[in-house]
Amino acid sequence: MTDRTKYTPTSTISSVFTGKGFLRDSLLFWAAVAGLAALGGLVGDSYFRHVFILVFIWCIVIASWDLILGYAGIFNYAQLVFFAVGAYSAAMLSIYAEITPLLSIACAGVIGAVVGALVGLPSLRLKGEYVALFTFAVHLALPPIIQQGKAIGMGGKTGLLGVPWLNLFGFQVSTIDKLTWFWVSLAFGSVCVYLIYFLVLRGRMGLAFIAMRDAGTFAQAIGVNESKYKLLAFVVSAVFTAIAGGIYAHYTSVVTPKILGTEFFLMAMVMLAVGGMGRFPGAILGVFIVVIGNELLRSFDDYRLLFLGIAVVVVVIFFPAGLIGVLDRRKPRLGKR
Amino acid sequence: MTQMIEVLLSGMTQGAVYCVIAIGLSLVYGASRILNFAHGSLYTLGGYIAWFFVVGHYTLPLWLGILASIPILALSGVAIERVIIRPLRASENWKINTIMVTLGLAFVIENGLQLVFGPGTKTIQPFTEGVLTLGGITLSWYKIYIFAISLGLVAALEVFLTHSRYGQAVRAVSQDMQGAKQVGINVNQVFGLAFALSVVLTGIAGILLAPVFLISPLGGWGPFLKAFVIVVLGGLGSTKGAFVAAFILGVLEAYIVFFLGPNWAMPAWLVMLIVVLMIRPKGLFGVWEN
Amino acid sequence: MLELQDINVRYGDFHVLHDVSLSVGKGEMVAVIGANGHGKSTLLKAVCGITPVASGSIRFNGDDIANNAAPQLVGRGLVYVAEDRRLFPDMTVLENLQLGAFLPDARKKEKQNLERVFALYPRLAERRGQLCSTLSGGEAQMVALGRGLMSNPALLAIDEPSLGLAPNLTETMLQTVATLNREGLTVLIVEQSLALLRGMIDRVYSIEEGVVSASELGRVQETL
Numbered sequence: 070m071t072d073r074t075k076y077t078p079t080s081t082i083s084s085v086f087t088g089k090g091f092l093r094d095s096l097l098f099w100a101a102v103a104g105l106a107a108l109g110g111l112v113g114d115s116y117f118r119h120v121f122i123l124v125f126i127w128c129i130v131i132a133s134w135d136l137i138l139g140y141a142g143i144f145n146y147a148q149l150v151f152f153a154v155g156a157y158s159a160a161m162l163s164i165y166a167e168i169t170p171l172l173s174i175a176c177a178g179v180i181g182a183v184v185g186a187l188v189g190l191p192s193l194r195l196k197g198e199y200v201a202l203f204t205f206a207v208h209l210a211l212p213p214i215i216q217q218g219k220a221i222g223m224g225g226k227t228g229l230l231g232v233p234w235l236n237l238f239g240f241q242v243s244t245i246d247k248l249t250w251f252w253v254s255l256a257f258g259s260v261c262v263y264l265i266y267f268l269v270l271r272g273r274m275g276l277a278f279i280a281m282r283d284a285g286t287f288a289q290a291i292g293v294n295e296s297k298y299k300l301l302a303f304v305v306s307a308v309f310t311a312i313a314g315g316i317y318a319h320y321t322s323v324v325t326p327k328i329l330g331t332e333f334f335l336m337a338m339v340m341l342a343v344g345g346m347g348r349f350p351g352a353i354l355g356v357f358i359v360v361i362g363n364e365l366l367r368s369f370d371d372y373r374l375l376f377l378g379i380a381v382v383v384v385v386i387f388f389p390a391g392l393i394g395v396l397d398r399r400k401p402r403l404g405k406r
Numbered sequence: 407m408t409q410m411i412e413v414l415l416s417g418m419t420q421g422a423v424y425c426v427i428a429i430g431l432s433l434v435y436g437a438s439r440i441l442n443f444a445h446g447s448l449y450t451l452g453g454y455i456a457w458f459f460v461v462g463h464y465t466l467p468l469w470l471g472i473l474a475s476i477p478i479l480a481l482s483g484v485a486i487e488r489v490i491i492r493p494l495r496a497s498e499n500w501k502i503n504t505i506m507v508t509l510g511l512a513f514v515i516e517n518g519l520q521l522v523f524g525p526g527t528k529t530i531q532p533f534t535e536g537v538l539t540l541g542g543i544t545l546s547w548y549k550i551y552i553f554a555i556s557l558g559l560v561a562a563l564e565v566f567l568t569h570s571r572y573g574q575a576v577r578a579v580s581q582d583m584q585g586a587k588q589v590g591i592n593v594n595q596v597f598g599l600a601f602a603l604s605v606v607l608t609g610i611a612g613i614l615l616a617p618v619f620l621i622s623p624l625g626g627w628g629p630f631l632k633a634f635v636i637v638v639l640g641g642l643g644s645t646k647g648a649f650v651a652a653f654i655l656g657v658l659e660a661y662i663v664f665f666l667g668p669n670w671a672m673p674a675w676l677v678m679l680i681v682v683l684m685i686r687p688k689g690l691f692g693v694w695e696n
Numbered sequence: 697m698l699e700l701q702d703i704n705v706r707y708g709d710f711h712v713l714h715d716v717s718l719s720v721g722k723g724e725m726v727a728v729i730g731a732n733g734h735g736k737s738t739l740l741k742a743v744c745g746i747t748p749v750a751s752g753s754i755r756f757n758g759d760d761i762a763n764n765a766a767p768q769l770v771g772r773g774l775v776y777v778a779e780d781r782r783l784f785p786d787m788t789v790l791e792n793l794q795l796g797a798f799l800p801d802a803r804k805k806e807k808q809n810l811e812r813v814f815a816l817y818p819r820l821a822e823r824r825g826q827l828c829s830t831l832s833g834g835e836a837q838m839v840a841l842g843r844g845l846m847s848n849p850a851l852l853a854i855d856e857p858s859l860g861l862a863p864n865l866t867e868t869m870l871q872t873v874a875t876l877n878r879e880g881l882t883v884l885i886v887e888q889s890l891a892l893l894r895g896m897i898d899r900v901y902s903i904e905e906g907v908v909s910a911s912e913l914g915r916v917q918e919t920l
Binding site: 138144191194195197198199201202203205206207209210213214216217331335338341342371372374375377378379380381382385386389 | 439441443490493494497499501502503505506507509510511512513514516517518521624627628631634635638669670671672673675676679680683684687
């Protein structure tokens with residue numbers, strides 16, 4: 070008979086990674102962040118820093134995707150749509166409305182929330198795999214729409230060029246200044262990841278998400294309003310992802326429809342598959358592994374996407390719980406995932 | 407006016423082929439509740455295999471190319487079910503796992519095809535040139551033929567499903583898997599059969615549409631999306647539904663493209679999907695709910 | 697004909713059947729009686745290959761069949777009629793019955809068995825072209841039993857046929873099962889109450905909850 074006395078709510082929230090409570094976990098997290106910050110300062114190579122800047126930005130996207138897919142169990146495949154929305158909005162605001170970039174990024178977050186809600190609302194009525202289909206359809210339909218947006222200044226296929234540099238309270242950060250970008254993206258990344266995993270997912274919303282995911286009818290019986298939380302999952306996830314998009318736009322100075330392309334989508338999927346969803350820091354580890362791995366594979370450029378695809382298939386079949394599933398097998402299982 | 411009719415007929419022809427793709431998808435989803443996200447890439451695969459036999463490496467006539475492609479497609483379907491889907495079916499999170507794995511598979515197939523055949527588009531010459539003119543309306547013979555072939559395939563499948571033991575087994579598994587086990591049906595075999603049929607159907611559709619839409623490595627996502635919208639509108643599990651829906655949506659697409667241009671096709675399908683899901687998620691002839 | 701020895705079945709951590717042993721002799725009609733939630737459905741499902749068995753042995757005509765898949769068991773003559781019937785909703789009564797004779801051995805006797813089913817349940821003959829999703833509870837149960845018979849069973853395992861049916865309907869249904877048993881069909885039937893089965897059955901087992909802890913759920917006692 071399961072010993073129900075050991076079944077405390079916090080133990081099911083899988084951002085527990087030392088198993089020793091919130092404070093310890095937080096300290097460990099920020100220590101790791103500090104370590105990375107130091108690393109950025111010490112390693113002078115600009116390529117190295119560039120790769121990590123991408124890692125930090127991706128971490129936000131993947132953490133958000135993990136929130137909605139891994140924790141809330143909603144089959145959302147429109148995540149990169151939110152990223153693109155954020156990138157394009159921030160870029161256009163900075164270029165055309167000449168708003169200071171930080172503000173553009175913030176606005177992009179708001180716009181992301183709106184788009185998240187727009188995608189989420191129809192999804193409320195759909196069961197499981199239909200959400201996958203619908204959101205993926207949104208993902209597929211967006212590039213042609215963007216191309217049509219050439220007229221309103223979205224830059225069409227070649228993209229939007231000339232996104233201004235990030236302006237940190239008067240201090241211009243150019244794309245070339247990898248060191249500052251390293252710390253900026255690390256700051257944004259770590260704060261977003263911390264908010265997602267440590268505040269949202271460990272709090273009431275997170276509990277509701279997991280309840281929704283694992284025991285839908287039961288959750289409703291104890292008063293979890295499924296529609297409200299599904300929508301929240303979309304909105305919260307979209308906000309962070311859109312912000313990441315905005316940051317990305319100002320880093321690369323260019324926004325093209327490629328961010329909705331195969332490569333990004335595939336990379337994101339491999340990150341989730343390799344790292345493992347629904348259990349911190351699985352997905353985050355996935356980001357590091359995949360971005361770095363992707364760079365290492367650059368010499369095989371033609372085969373790179375093929376490898377990524379094969380990686381997804383192999384990992385899902387043999388390691389469905391990802392790396393974190395493998396690591397965690399020694400620990401006693403807390404909760405369902 | 408004649409142009410309107412021509413667009414209508416063209417839409418119907420395309421609708422017929424979409425129907426074939428949609429039924430392929432519906433077979434698998436009906437039998438196993440698995441969304442095969444690689445379905446579009448298999449459409450592309452069909453095109454390339456035929457191209458290989460007809461243009462690239464050999465120069466067989468198209469009908470022979472199709473015949474040669476069939477066993478390869480069928481085997482692929484069986485292999486996919488056996489190697490990739492079956493291990494996941496028993497897993498706890500099989501829904502999301504199968505979605506992920508078929509998405510991954512789609513990219514493997516597409517990029518594999520790109521590596522083997524190159525990134526450019528290819529085409530196959532239609533097996534008949536020439537047009538039929540009737541009362542001021544012009545329609546290419548090729549379109550008439552693919553319309554007929556598609557209808558033939560759909561009819562053949564319907565006969566198979568209703569009158570052959572294995573076809574009935576597929577329907578049984580789609581309607582109640584445990585019930586099917588109770589009468590002695592080997593469900594794994596049925597899945598393999600469903601996948602094989604699915605891949606053959608969608609592959610042939612890819613071959614038939616090659617002269618119209620051309621063959622390109624990433625060109626499978628369009629047909630994939632369209633097939634799903636059709637299955638949703640037609641109603642899960644209903645071949646009749648897929649049939650009706652395919653024509654409705656095929657014709658709609660033809661008109662939208664005619665008036666607004668090809669770039670609006672995909673967004674239009676998305677809108678159609680939203681409309682259907684919001685108004686009648688069960689579809690026109692929705693048969694069984696999970 | 698059928699022998700269970702120390703069967704244990706678990707659903708996750710939940711131990712449902714605990715060291716269950718029972719037997720059914722050839723030509724017998726044996727009942728397992730128990731209240732809801734005590735594992736009687738699980739018992740049949742375990743025997744018939746629907747639910748996996750954690751430990752123990754199940755012998756059918758001498759062969760070990762524990763954890764064999766249901767379709768294989770049908771081939772051996774062990775046929776399961778589920779409590780929720782599991783008909784094919786979008787197929788007609790006739791098609792459902794015909795699918796009962798899916799396997800080659802059963803297919804050889806399809807015509808005769810079909811006649812027999814229609815003779816036993818004339819109502820089905822009348823409604824043979826009707827879709828099963830439109831049938832009443834009683835009719836659905838008849839189809840389920842009929843379909844089971846079409847599989848040419850040596851042993852028919854029936855799960856709570858009375859579920860959701862009016863008593864007089866149940867009685868008629870069970871009478872036909874008793875008739876079949878007299879003609880030589882071995883029957884293992886699971887029910888909530890013995891009431892309607894008296895006079896038909898050779899032996900009874902009862903399945904009951906033991907001590908409060910879940911691990912003792914489903915201890916079976918033999919009562920006569």
